[in-house]
Amino acid sequence: MSFARLILRRKALLFAVGVLFSLVVISIFSPYFVPYDPDALKVLDRLKPPSAAHFFGTDHFGRDIFSRVLVGTRVTFILGLSISAFALVFGVPLGVLGGYYDRLGMVIMRVVDAIMAFPAIILALALMAIMGKPGMVNVIIAVGMVWAPRMVRVVYSSTLSLRENTYVEAARALGASSGRILIRHIAVNLLSPVIVQSTFTFAFSIMEVAALNFLGVGIPPYVPSWGGMMNEGRTYIIRAPWIIIFPGVFLALSVLSFNLLGDALRDRLDPRLRNIV
Amino acid sequence: MSYILRRAAGMVVSVLLVVTITFILMQLIPGDPASVLLGPNATPEQIEALKRTWGLDRPILVQFYKYFANFFRGNLGESIFFRQPVLEIIGQRAETSVFLGIMALIVVVGLGIPAGVIAAVRPNSWVDNSLLLLALAGASIPSFWLGLMLMVLFAGKLHLLPSSGYTSVIATGNIANLKNLILPAFALGFVNAALVARTARSSMLDVLRADYITTARAKGLRDSVVILKHALRNAAIPITTVVSFTFASLVSGAVVTENVFALPGVGSLIVQSVLKRDYPTIQGIMLVVAVLYVIINFITDLTYAFLDPRIRYR
Amino acid sequence: MGVAEPKYGGTLKVALASEPGTLDMQLTTGVAASIPARHIFEGLFAFDENYTPKPMLLEDWELSADGKTVTFYLRKGVLFHNGKELKAEDVVASLERWGKYGLTSKALWSHVVELKAVDDYTVVMVLDQPFAPLETYLANIYGGPRIYPKEVAEAAGSEPISPENYIGTGPYKFAEWKAGDYIKLVRFEGYSAREDAASGYAGKRVAYFDELLFYFVPEDNARLVGIQAGTYDYAVNIPNDLYPNVEGDPNIVPIIVDHPPIYPMALCNTISGLTADVKIRQAILAALDMEPIMLAGYGDPTFWKLNGSYFAPGIRWYTTAGTEAYNQANPERAKELLKEAGYNGEPLRIIVAGDMTAQYNQALVVADQLKKAGFNVDLQVYDKATFFARRNDRKNPQWELAFSYYYTIPDPSLVLMLSPTYAGWWDTPQKRILVEVLNQITDFKVRYKVWEAIMELWYIEVPAIKFGDAFQLHLKRASLKGYGTEYINMGAAPYFWNSWKE
Secondary structure (H helix, E strand, O other), X not given: OOHHHHHHHHHHHHHHHHHHHHHHHHHHHHHHXXXXXXXXXXXXXXXXXXXXXXXXXXXXXXOEHHHHHHHHHHHHHHHHHHHHHHHHHHHHHHHHHHHHOHHHHHHHHHHHHHHHOOOHHHHHHHHHHHHOOOOHHHHHHHHHHHHHHHHHHHHHHHHHHHOOXXXXXXXXXXXXXXXXXXXXXXXXXXXXXXHHHHHHHHHHHHXXXXXXXXXXXXXXXXXXXXXXXXXXXXXXXXXXXXXXHHHHHHHHHHHHHHHHHHHHHHHHHOHHHOOOO | OHHHHHHHHHHHXXXXXXXXXXXXXXXXXXXXXXXXXXXXXXXXXXXXXXXXXXXXXXXXXXXXXXXXXXHHOOOOOEOOOOOOEHHHHHHHHHHHHHHHHHHHHHHHHHHHHHHHHHHHHOOOOHHHHHHHHHHHHHHHOOHHHHHHHHHHHHHHHOOOOOOOOOOOHHHHOOHHHHHHHHHHHHHHHHHHHHHHHHHHHHHHHHHHHXXXXXXXXXXXXXXXXXXXXXXXXXXXXXXXXXXXXXHXXXXXXXXXXXXXXXXXXXHXXXXXXXHHOOHHHHHHHHHHHHHHHHHHHHHHHHHXXXXXXXXXXX | OOOXXXXXXXXXXXXXXXXXXXXXXXXXXXXXXXXXXXXXOOOOEEEXXXXXXXXXXXXXXXXXXXXXXXXXXXXXXXXXXXXXXXXXXHHHHHHHHHHHHOOOOHHHHOOEEEEEXXXXXXXXXXXXXXXXXXXXXXXXXOOOOOOOOHHHHHHOOOOOOOHHHOOOXXXXXXXXXXXXXXXXXXXXXXXXXXXXXXXXXXXXXXXXXXXXXXXXXXXXXXXXXXXXXXXXXXXXXXXXHHHHHOOOOOOEEEEEEEXXXXXXXXXXXXXXOHHHOHHHHHHHHHHOOHHHHHHHHHOOHHHEEOXXXXXXXXXXXXXXOOHHHOOOOOHHHHHHHHHHOXXXXXXXXXXEEOOOHHHHHHHHHHHHHHHXXXXXXXXXXXXXXXXXXXXXXXXOOOOOEEEEEXXXXXXXXXXXXXXXXXXXXXXXXXXXXXXXXXXXXXXXXXXXXXXXXXXXXXXXXOOEEEOOEEEEEEEEEOOEEEOOOOOOOOOOOOOOOOEEEO
16 A cells, blocks of 8 residues: 555544544533533524524524534434444344355345335334334334345345355365354455445434434434434525534534544455455 | 246245235234325224225235235236326336436446546545545435435526426427436435445455556556456446445435425335325335346346356356 | 406416325315315305305205205206206215215214205205204315215215216316326316305306416425426415515515414323323413414414414404413413322323424424423324324323314314314213204304303313414415405415416
């Protein structure tokens, strides 16, 4: 790698880690330090533009957007991370096993195809409606069910490719058991595609939760979250754009940082296998 | 050959699975089309009367059986709300969605791949960095936001493009109607273009560093030949994966875009149908979507095998 | 300023906020259906601009001395869109279908003993007791009896009539319904207009436009931008908060629909759960400060008024009876009442539909106020279909407060909360007696007194909580003109006959 590239990567990585670290700190400590109670409805103060009193302005209920964005970090991160974790926990084992064992693979992929055929919003909407009362856990399950199949697909196609590698054939020739091959050779090399897919899952799942709010289901209304704020602010995009802009910026920064982090991890872990997404 | 046959059987299974899952989901979701149609002021008796007329009060297995019996006769039933055959409604809306999808795909591939390739060929230049930043920004913008911004700017302020709606090109024979799809296609495709660009860039970068590329260059082959013949070909697999994901998310993403731009497409049809509990329409659309989806996946998998001869489907 | 010269021809493009389920007016009370459908179908009566019912398809009508026999004399030579002449048999068939399956017919139909066509143009209806709001029921644009041809009415049952049967007597006839896109109506050349001057929905109707196109445009901003860009000539339900965006634009005329307003309310479950105890309901009422609730729901005060009486001022049924208890904003009193009721922190379940934005916003504020008053609030947000399913579940209601809004129906007997089968299920002996009297007496002054008594009872028994009167914002292009010097609008649901584009 050229020297310039190394430095740039380092800077980008530093930036990413810095942002993510700050966000984690914010998510833990912000409720104690924010200037206003994020849920305080002061309807008479509604739709005020950013000012010294309200750094990011107020929304249509008079709630302070700055406080909401900061406190919303916690919920947003918990949601994003839980959904990604859900997709990981279900997606990776199924994808690996399916990619390695053909018969199993056919079955798994047909079910995955079937689930992926449902547009994400529809599936999440249907699952939420079935699970009854809206709530964080139900949202995580519903949206997680939408993203897990995608993870299966990514892992499956990577496994398909990986198992053809010469060193796998060599290991098999040497008599290594399937389990050993799976873990030592294949799973280890899946880290990079899995990580990259997880960063996308994080970003998109947050949007999806927001879309669920738009359809009338989703996380309970007085829990601040970036996606929820962007959806509530949709109507005001011309009149009071600050309602959407600030949570959007935070979201973009998080996604950016996750992606940069993912890239850097990928570079470190195994540069040879980066041609598989 | 046997692979193709087995795969075809698998596809049929997937489609049947989708239809069954849809049916089960609909039964589990509370609410029903009669209540929705008659509205909030209807009495329970009125709702029951309507449900009886529509056969919704019969046992689930009976309804399921009737549905499949009709299905195999090629009859997908009639939409409860529109009183038209489901296939007809889907057909009417399909044009909008198909054109929107194609135009969005053009944005995705037309913007994404060249951007990724250019960035890869000139790593670390300002071109590369700004494209990368743009791509990352694009991946974090909600498409409804982008759509609304575009609408306000190009339609509201500049009056360059229509703000919403779509009139059929096929019915009127007027190609200019596609103007209505430009803003929505861009809003829909931009996010995925960003993803494709990133993927294309990273896979191209890896490939460009490989030994066989250095060899080709050393042999004196021109850069363009190197890029097109060798690098792209090998970078194609991950790009194909992302593009096929894009198709899936185009269908989902179209739901929001169609809503924002008032486009009479299949995306908004399915959301409306779910919200109104129009069971026959929901099932009809899921069937069509499933078939399309399964076919696209099949093509994608075949493309993998074509691009990487090492992947043999046993 | 003189009256603008009307111009024939052209197409009108209207942007609606949602797509109706059906245009069968007897079976639907929704506004999205009513707006296009009222151009197609007509009824025996229609409201004028003061919401007084006037004869529409009738030449005349008379009531017997005992108030139990009604004779309708139909106009002659009125044509349906299929060329057939309107006859008594069509009226009888339509009324019977409406009586059996219509959404708003129960109160009237339970008293109908006989209905028959005496001759081609005369219909006689015999009741078992006088029914005061008869004309109002028949004129109602939300679920009232529109007249269909006999064949259509007889074939129709509980199922909505299908598009090929949208045959009415109105100035426009149904042409096309492109799902998800628009509904198209074209001028009915054989329309038989009345001679008397137009006023509200009554009187002479002239179809100036060749075509009416009603587009379904769910995105609020798209309707707004569409009006600015000239894509649409008229747009309904623009969010009040976007009003500043169109102020000062010479091409756009904002129409603040305040006559009559809509009534946002929360229904109380009176038969089960926490709110079965009237003290709890009174506690809820005591705690609420209506101003922020209306602000959150409807924006700038230009768009709403505080008013605790069911009907808005200006409507003849308006009264201040009972409204001392409205807008108490007294959380201390609420806490007292909770103690008296022995409240132990049980959850107060509030349900609302997330896609009914104004209601959702109001529910958030109400939940906040109730929490501060000591309630343990459980706010549940559902999509519309699920919300209605849960709200209407009488066997096992799982809610205490349900948020909704109501259009003005100009007779107290049509107030939904008075029906024991309507969600909330208010059914005390005092209420029953008052409602019976209300429906039987025909003298307005007496009925008014009875209505006042009902309002007093309302604020003691609290079957529902009204937040105020809310106005909607519609926008029209300046080039769209109507009869008179002002563009006459009839409340939330406009009509487009007697209008043209210059």
